[in-house]
Amino acid sequence: MDKILRINMSGANGPELKTESLGAYAGLGGRAMTSTVVAQEVPPTCHALSAENKLVIAPGLLSGSAAAMSGRISVGCKSPLTGGIKEANSGGQPSQLLARLGYAAIILEGCPKDDTLYKVIINKDGVSIDKADDLKMLGNYDTVEKLRGTYGDKFGCISIGQAGEMKLGAATVAFTDMEGLPTRHAGRGGVGAVMGAKGIKAIIIDDAGTKMREPKDPEKFKAANKAFVAGLRQHPVTGQGLPAYGTNVLTNVINEAGGYPTFNFKQGQFDGAAKISGEALAEMENSRGGDGSATHGCHRGCVIRCSGTFYDKNGRFVTKQPEYETVWAHGGNCGIDDLDAIAELDRLDDDFGLDTIEMGATIAVAMDAGLAQFGDATAAIRLIKEVGQGTPLGRILGSGAAVTGRVFGVERVPVVKGQSMPAYDPRAVQGIGVTYATSTMGADHTAGYAVTANVLGVGGSVDPLKPQGQVELSRNLQIATTAIDATGMCLFIAFAILDQPETFQALIDLINGFTGLDMTGDDVSDLGKKILTQERTFNARAGLTAAHDRLPDYFKNEPLTPHKVTFGVTDEELDQVFNF
Amino acid sequence: MEPAATLDLRLPAETAARFTPLFSAGVGIATRTGIPLVKLLCDQLGIDEKYLDQRVQTIFVNARAVDDVTRLTVDDGDVIALSAAMPGLVGATLRKGGVLASFRAAISYSSGGGQGGGAGFTVVTLKLFNLVARELAAAILRGGIWIKGGRLAAFLEQTTPPPDDTMSVRWNGKPVQSDRWTALPWPEGWVELRVETLTV
Numbered sequence: 001m002d003k004i005l006r007i008n009m010s011g012a013n014g015p016e017l018k019t020e021s022l023g024a025y026a027g028l029g030g031r032a033m034t035s036t037v038v039a040q041e042v043p044p045t046c047h048a049l050s051a052e053n054k055l056v057i058a059p060g061l062l063s064g065s066a067a068a069m070s071g072r073i074s075v076g077c078k079s080p081l082t083g084g085i086k087e088a089n090s091g092g093q094p095s096q097l098l099a100r101l102g103y104a105a106i107i108l109e110g111c112p113k114d115d116t117l118y119k120v121i122i123n124k125d126g127v128s129i130d131k132a133d134d135l136k137m138l139g140n141y142d143t144v145e146k147l148r149g150t151y152g153d154k155f156g157c158i159s160i161g162q163a164g165e166m167k168l169g170a171a172t173v174a175f176t177d178m179e180g181l182p183t184r185h186a187g188r189g190g191v192g193a194v195m196g197a198k199g200i201k202a203i204i205i206d207d208a209g210t211k212m213r214e215p216k217d218p219e220k221f222k223a224a225n226k227a228f229v230a231g232l233r234q235h236p237v238t239g240q241g242l243p244a245y246g247t248n249v250l251t252n253v254i255n256e257a258g259g260y261p262t263f264n265f266k267q268g269q270f271d272g273a274a275k276i277s278g279e280a281l282a283e284m285e286n287s288r289g290g291d292g293s294a295t296h297g298c299h300r301g302c303v304i305r306c307s308g309t310f311y312d313k314n315g316r317f318v319t320k321q322p323e324y325e326t327v328w329a330h331g332g333n334c335g336i337d338d339l340d341a342i343a344e345l346d347r348l349d350d351d352f353g354l355d356t357i358e359m360g361a362t363i364a365v366a367m368d369a370g371l372a373q374f375g376d377a378t379a380a381i382r383l384i385k386e387v388g389q390g391t392p393l394g395r396i397l398g399s400g401a402a403v404t405g406r407v408f409g410v411e412r413v414p415v416v417k418g419q420s421m422p423a424y425d426p427r428a429v430q431g432i433g434v435t436y437a438t439s440t441m442g443a444d445h446t447a448g449y450a451v452t453a454n455v456l457g458v459g460g461s462v463d464p465l466k467p468q469g470q471v472e473l474s475r476n477l478q479i480a481t482t483a484i485d486a487t488g489m490c491l492f493i494a495f496a497i498l499d500q501p502e503t504f505q506a507l508i509d510l511i512n513g514f515t516g517l518d519m520t521g522d523d524v525s526d527l528g529k530k531i532l533t534q535e536r537t538f539n540a541r542a543g544l545t546a547a548h549d550r551l552p553d554y555f556k557n558e559p560l561t562p563h564k565v566t567f568g569v570t571d572e573e574l575d576q577v578f579n580f
Numbered sequence: 581m582e583p584a585a586t587l588d589l590r591l592p593a594e595t596a597a598r599f600t601p602l603f604s605a606g607v608g609i610a611t612r613t614g615i616p617l618v619k620l621l622c623d624q625l626g627i628d629e630k631y632l633d634q635r636v637q638t639i640f641v642n643a644r645a646v647d648d649v650t651r652l653t654v655d656d657g658d659v660i661a662l663s664a665a666m667p668g669l670v671g672a673t674l675r676k677g678g679v680l681a682s683f684r685a686a687i688s689y690s691s692g693g694g695q696g697g698g699a700g701f702t703v704v705t706l707k708l709f710n711l712v713a714r715e716l717a718a719a720i721l722r723g724g725i726w727i728k729g730g731r732l733a734a735f736l737e738q739t740t741p742p743p744d745d746t747m748s749v750r751w752n753g754k755p756v757q758s759d760r761w762t763a764l765p766w767p768e769g770w771v772e773l774r775v776e777t778l779t780v
Contacts, residue, residue: 236635236637236664236665236711237664237665237666237667237671238667240664240711241664241665241666241667241710241711242667244710244711244714245710247667247668249666249667249709249710250666250667250668250670250671252604252663252707252709252710253638253661253663253666253671253674253709253710254670254671254674256640256643256661256663256707256709257640257643257645257674257684257687258643258687259670259684259687269643274601274604274605277604277709278710279601279604279709279710279713280601280604283601306667324668424670427686428684428686428687429670429673429674429683429684429686429687430683430684430685430686431673431680431682431683431684432669432670432673432683435669445668445669445670446669470682470683470685473679473680473682473683477669492667494672495665495667495672562643563643563644563686563687565686565687568686
């Protein structure tokens, strides 16, 4: 990856394309690339939908190579949802394709002069941009289908649905999967709205005639990749639990722990959890059959294969296997215990280009406002369809939970920095509340992941049984996660790394074998700190202060059943998280 | 205390496997209060100690995450849940004795054990999730679980019995035609259910 593609939508004679060398951005990938570009080039106080904001799409450092699990792609910008810096990442095929074509980043700049919509075509011969008004207000599925008529079925596609065109705060950027369907999304923070503001409907990527990226040290790389894959396959989470049940395996366990937000975060257990659990979903998918039903990867090179394919009772494709957060958001959080209804909601979200977490949280807030009854799946589907249709109510809902709560006068709105909390109640698992509160990204469950401090040796050792360890652990996890996001590796590699030091070493060897560098664990954590510091600085300049690093007050005041606990981490403790 | 009825099933493996989801919502296990939890799990239910130590990475007692299972004793009406290691930050947080345990200090099992004392009869609820359910359910069903008559009737209503010549049904010790397993005189109280998997 030796070049950057810039597309300036404000050109005097229409969009201008420019391919340039990496310059100061050499060696960066994924989140490291997106956050560095945004921090360097975007005025922090600009409006997120203005010409000054930029949308950066960057494959991970190892994407396009033979490295297992390396197909994640990052999308960064100033977020219209949080007002701060944003990195959202996704699986799918485009990361590998872009990397093989040599692009370390695509940067969308400026704004078109009118409402003309464009598509970008990238292949080994170069880049072109055409008008695409025939794709206006099409969903992601119809968009990809229509493009197939022109470009065949071998391309990868990055697109937005109606939500992105309407510049809604919950809009995603979609990425096609191995089957060429737009099922993978950079979901969080409204990145799709920024792509919509740039007037780009789709980016078509054809890597025909390119080769896999070659490592600097092939022997070291090959040996490390082999050890890395073996580590993933032998671990009970990555080798057995995730392939068998997908991420939704968490439903029963989080519910049992009393940390499963139910009825818009009113209680910690849902009576219908077993009906929508990963075990129930796998059984349903296996009994219905079909290609890739219960076990499937989200991109080539994935060896964990935590995804799957959801078919209806008549064997028709509906959507990819809904993930845990989706099943929770549209399920227990809205009191819905019907997997077919949840799958339909997931399909609608993917088609309109909406973040499933944000929309599930929003529908639950709407239910609290009296727009529908908890448990009413038909009403939930109707509300999501309003978003796709662009009705006034739909535009409010598509702007996310914070806006919806404000419009309808709901106090219980589970957001931090305007972004909805995911599927874990921070009163039960208070450490994740620390991360929700302080993440540069707004409430985000992936901001601090299970790549433990004890492995990376960041910030000294922490006594896990002392409550005050939560702040230190959250800090260290956020640093480690940020570094992993830069590699383009799926975060689920974390479990094998957590338990198996030899697998962590294999990852370091993999990076070094590919890049020819001699990085250590300390270097990886330094990279994480550097990126986080950039992001914090950007947010501060954008006007985000310590007051934004807080959970809503009701988490401190309303005890959560069954444990009757409130969020007990003090503001002073939260303010210590970024003391590094 | 005796169950109100007993139901003994001998089933082909495919049909027997359909009983595994019963463990998601929990099944009754008749035992005695005051005994060590490990004794219930390993001696009574036959779970291998090494399996409990290594495979079962997540344990809840009454919805509280357990770090040291050896310190607990059985209390009246306990709800015990067993799971394999879980993905995600929170999944890792819930592991027994994990380095992220402080993250969920508010819901950790903090006492030294059950407070019940004595040695009275009790029916505890046992939940098995994910791989642990898949791997342990058959053996525990063979040993017998307690389940309320109404719930078992509703479950069997949804389960198609295999051909009569591939299975056997005994109600209170007496043979019953398999096509009548949904029409049994279900009591309101406990039924002791034993399921033996037939090998081909």
